[in-house]
Amino acid sequence: MKLPERVTICDVGPRDGFQIDPDWIPTELKVEVIDRLSEAGLPRIEVTSFVHPKVVPQMRDAEAVMARIRRRAGTVYAALVPNDKGAVRAADAGVDELHTVVSASESHNLANVNMTIAESLEKLRAVMQVAARAGVRVGCGISTSFGCPFEGDVPLEQLERIVGALVDMGARAIGLADTTGMANPRQVGRVLERLVPRFSGVEWTLHTHDTRALAIPNILAAMEHGVTHFDASIGGLGGCPFAPGASGNVCTEDLVHGLHAMGVETGIDLDRLIATANRVEAIVGRTLPGQIIKAGKWDRRYPLPDGVAARLRRPGVPDVS
Ligand code: COA
Ligand code: ZN
Numbered sequence: 001m002k003l004p005e006r007v008t009i010c011d012v013g014p015r016d017g018f019q020i021d022p023d024w025i026p027t028e029l030k031v032e033v034i035d036r037l038s039e040a041g042l043p044r045i046e047v048t049s050f051v052h053p054k055v056v057p058q059m060r061d062a063e064a065v066m067a068r069i070r071r072r073a074g075t076v077y078a079a080l081v082p083n084d085k086g087a088v089r090a091a092d093a094g095v096d097e098l099h100t101v102v103s104a105s106e107s108h109n110l111a112n113v114n115m116t117i118a119e120s121l122e123k124l125r126a127v128m129q130v131a132a133r134a135g136v137r138v139g140c141g142i143s144t145s146f147g148c149p150f151e152g153d154v155p156l157e158q159l160e161r162i163v164g165a166l167v168d169m170g171a172r173a174i175g176l177a178d179t180t181g182m183a184n185p186r187q188v189g190r191v192l193e194r195l196v197p198r199f200s201g202v203e204w205t206l207h208t209h210d211t212r213a214l215a216i217p218n219i220l221a222a223m224e225h226g227v228t229h230f231d232a233s234i235g236g237l238g239g240c241p242f243a244p245g246a247s248g249n250v251c252t253e254d255l256v257h258g259l260h261a262m263g264v265e266t267g268i269d270l271d272r273l274i275a276t277a278n279r280v281e282a283i284v285g286r287t288l289p290g291q292i293i294k295a296g297k298w299d300r301r302y303p304l305p306d307g308v309a310a311r312l313r314r315p316g317v318p319d320v321s
Helices: 013-020 027-039 062-068 084-092 106-113 117-134 156-168 185-198 215-224 252-261 270-284 306-312
Strands: 008-011 044-049 076-081 097-103 137-143 173-178 203-208 229-232
Touching: 008 252, 013 027, 013 044, 027 044, 027 062, 027 270, 044 062, 062 076, 062 084, 076 084, 076 137, 084 097, 084 117, 097 106, 097 117, 106 117, 106 137, 117 137, 117 156, 137 156, 137 203, 156 173, 156 185, 173 229, 185 203, 185 215, 203 215, 215 252, 229 252, 252 270
Parallel strands: 008 044, 008 229, 044 076, 076 097, 097 137, 137 173, 173 203, 203 229
Antiparallel strands: none
16 A cells, blocks of 8 residues: 555544534634644644635634634644635634635535635635735635535536636645545545646645545545545534535544554644544534544453453463463
């Protein structure tokens, strides 16, 4: 297996996860989770979104969240924006990096941001100008890159056209999002084989949802094709309010655990991450999809059953200690 030595993970839980929570999560609890993620050493966190407060009410405290978080040197604080209005709000709030959104399918783009793809691309051009003036970096995400819950297959030519339009307006970082977990590893490989050589110099991120249990296999496929940036959500929170059937992102602590087990570095303190996931579970008040908070890390050991322990001590039985 061809694996990178190190990958960069962005925790999108405070945005992709909290945005769909039906119960209001108080600002101070959102801030607590973001601060814990910072302390765990996350190199990037998508802390909130600057979208219409009536459309996504859970994110209506975006400015307050940004104002209250404790910033750690070494963590980039990003926020999702759909248009220039959001970009101005985010830049004024001190966001380090804007994450823009457009879908690869018309119907999801209309459902999500009430614009055609062409209209979105015009807004994103304005976002780029706001970002350039404010001196903040931009990463451009493309929802439904691997399939749309309304339209099904998304032609690769269509995805390529949108990537091309974003690159033409100056995008240097592109996120391919599998919004409702429709991708499979072969498809991820095929898409990257086509896009990576055509858009050299682009920093690619894979944004996965584990709706059909293929998020980590898809990440493995992407790593084999040279991708080293991944989005993930603490506890496996996540889901798009405007994509039926959407469920959580790949779980950050599960992904970090698996990467560390394979010797791939993340710079993240896994124990602190697990403690944060447990805290998030308490905050949202339901069992989260993450596996490691239930199973423990790979090196967890259980006490031997009595009879087995006695037999192991007998002479002639191989030492297993
Ligand atoms: N933040 C706050 N208000 C915004 C805004 C933003 N980023 N963008 C637009 N608005 C306001 C406008 O100022 C206008 O206000 P007014 O009625 O007081 O004049 C109003 O919203 C309508 O503006 P318009 O451009 O017509 O927006 P819209 O109603 O078509 O909504 C979006 C478009 C993009 C703002 C909205 O669909 C949205 O916020 N979508 C986000 C979806 C999302 O977060 N999905 C999950 C993550 S992928
Ligand atoms: Zn998502």
